[in-house]
Amino acid sequence: MTSLSDPRRNEALRRRPTMKNVADLAGVGVKTVSRVINREPHVSEETIARVRRAAEQLQYQPDMQAGNLRRADRRTDTLGLLVGSVANPFSAAVHRAVEDIALERHVAVFASSLDEDPERELSSVNAFLRRRVDGLILTTIQPSQAYLGAQLDRGIPIVFVDRRPNGIEADAVITENAEGATGAVEHLLALGHRRIAYLGDDEKIFTARERKRGYLDTLRRHGVAPEDRLIVDNLDDEAKASDAVARLLALDDPPTAIFSAQNLITLGVITSLRSAGASTRVALVGFDDVPMAAMLEPAITVVAQDPASIGEIAARRVFDRLDGLDEPARDFIVPTRLIVRGSGEIRPF
C-alpha cells in the first residue's frame, strides 16, 4: 500500500499517465486504447466506454510528441511564425489571422520576434525546425534565405510574408508597396502638390525599396523631377523622422506635402509638423495605418495595408502545400486602400 508520504506514490502522481496506464486500468491492450483515443473503428461500444472511463479517471492526455514519432504522416500539427515583433500591431494582426486559420486544423502556432536581428532569424528558424514544425511563415531580414533550401526540398512549406525571399524559390505574400505609394503620390499630385517629400526607412528593407520606387516612378511619370533634398532615407525611428521634418521645413522652398513611407515615421512626422505649427498647412499621407488616425486633428490620410488578409493567405498557402498542392512558388499581392481622412487633402500653399 502506498501512502501520501511514500516517495513512490508521489513519483507516480507526478509522472503523467501513459496509454499503458489507461490500458491496465481498463483491462485492455494499449492498441485498443489507441483506437479509442484516435476514434478508430472496430472497437465495441462497451470497450470504448471502459477505456473512456479509465482515461477520464487518470486525467489522461495523449502525448502528441510520442505519437508523432511513429505516425505515418509525421506531422506535429505545429506551425512556426516569425515576425518583426509580436508587440507590433501589424505583426500582431498577421499573427492573429494565422492563428485563426491554424485553429481550424487544430494546429498550434509558435511565434517569435525578430527585432530586425539576422542572428535571431537563424536561431528562431532552427529552434522551430528542431521542434519539427510542419510549416513556416516568415518575415525575413537575412540577405539570403538559401539556408532554408534543404527544408523546402524536404517538403516543409515556407511562405514569406511582407518580404520576398532571396536565393530560394518560395511563396511570398506581400503588400502592393509600389502601387500603394503611387496611389498616395497621385493623390497629392492631383491636389496640385509638386514639392512632395519622401521619408522612408532603410533601403535594405524590401518594403522600403518598393515604396520609394513607387514614389519616384510616379513623380517622373507625371513630369515632376524628384528632388534629392526632399528625399530622406534610413529613418528607423520616430525621433529621426521628426528631425528630418524639421530640416525639411527649414528649407527655402519647403515641401508642401509629405509622403511618409512607414508607420513609425508617420508618427514622427505628425509630432514634428505639430510642434512647427504646420500640421494644417503641409499635407501628409502615410503608408500603413496609424492607430487612432481618425481621431487626430487633422485626421491622418493613409495607404492602409491589410495584415489580416496577409496572414490568412499565408496560412492557407502553407496548408494547401501540406495538403499536397504542388505548383511553382508564386507571389500573392495584397492590395492597399487609400483612406482619406483630412491630412492628405490639404492643398499646396
Added chain:
Amino acid sequence: MTSLSDPRRNEALRRRPTMKNVADLAGVGVKTVSRVINREPHVSEETIARVRRAAEQLQYQPDMQAGNLRRADRRTDTLGLLVGSVANPFSAAVHRAVEDIALERHVAVFASSLDEDPERELSSVNAFLRRRVDGLILTTIQPSQAYLGAQLDRGIPIVFVDRRPNGIEADAVITENAEGATGAVEHLLALGHRRIAYLGDDEKIFTARERKRGYLDTLRRHGVAPEDRLIVDNLDDEAKASDAVARLLALDDPPTAIFSAQNLITLGVITSLRSAGASTRVALVGFDDVPMAAMLEPAITVVAQDPASIGEIAARRVFDRLDGLDEPARDFIVPTRLIVRGSGEIRPF
C-alpha cells in the same frame, strides 16, 4: 545509382536525416553523435570535427521531440500562453515580455487567443498539454480553473495573468485594479468633481469588478454617495460606450467627469464627447493606456498598466518553479501609473 526521378531517392531526400545517418556518414556510433550535438565531454577533438562535418553535410537538425521522450528531465522547452487576443495591444505586450524571458532559456512559446470564449480556453489548454508544454501562463475566463488541478499536482507550473484563478491555488500576476481606480477617482475628486460617472465592462470579469469596487469605495470614503444613474456596466464595445455617454450627457444634471474603466470604452467615450462638443468640458480619466493618447486634443489622462512587467513576472515565476522553487502560490501585484495629459485635469463646470 539513384537518379533524381528515382522515387527512393526522393523519399530519402524528403525524410529528415537522423542521428543514425550522421553516425554512419561520420563512421561513429549514434551515442558519439549525441555527445557532440549535446556538447557532452569525453569526445576527442578529431571526432567532434568529423561529426560536425557530417551533420553539416546532411543539414542535420536534432529532433527535440524524440529526444525529450527519453531525457531525464522530460522537458520540452516549450511554454503555453493564453491571452484575450494576440492582436490586442495589452496581450501583445505581455506576449512579447514572456517571449523575451523564454528566449533566454531557449524556450519556445505557443500563443493562443481566447476571445472570451470559455470553450476555447479548454481546448487551447488541452492542445498545449497534449504538446507537453513545460508551463502555462493563462488569462482565464472559465468560472473555475479546478480542471487544471491535476496538472498543477503533476508539477506543471501555471501562472495566471490579469485574473485570479478560482477553485485552484496558483500564482497570479495582476494589476492593482482597485488601487488604480482609486487614483483616478481621487484625481478627479481633488479637482472638485462630485458627479463622476463610471463606465465599465461586464462585472463577470475580475478586472471590471475590481475597478468598480475601487471607484465605489473611493467615492464613499470621500463622502460622495455613488449615484446609480452615473454608473453603467456591461459595456463590451466602443459603440455601447458611446451610447452610454450620450445618455449621460442628456441627464438633467450630467456628470462633470467620467472614469472609463477600460481601453475600448475610453475610445467610445472620446468619440461621444467629441461629437457632443463636450470633450473640453467634461473631464475624462481612462483605465489602461490608449494608443496615441498624447496626440489627441485634449490628450487623454489615463491610469496606465504595465503589461511588459506583468509578462516578465509571470514568465520568471514559471521558470522559478521549473527550477524547483517550492513555495505557496501567491499574488504579484503590478502597480499602475497615473499619466496626466489633459483630459483628466478639466475642472467641473
Added chain:
DNA sequence: TTGAAAGCGCTAACAC
C-alpha cells in the same frame, strides 16, 4: 474485435 511486437529518433545506463 483485439493485442503482441517492432520501431520512430533520441537519451540513459553501462560496458569496453
Added chain:
DNA sequence: GTGTTAGCGCTTTCAA
C-alpha cells in the same frame, strides 16, 4: 574516448 542496448509513449503491422 567510444559503442551497445534498452526504453521513452506512441503508432504501425500483423497475427489471432
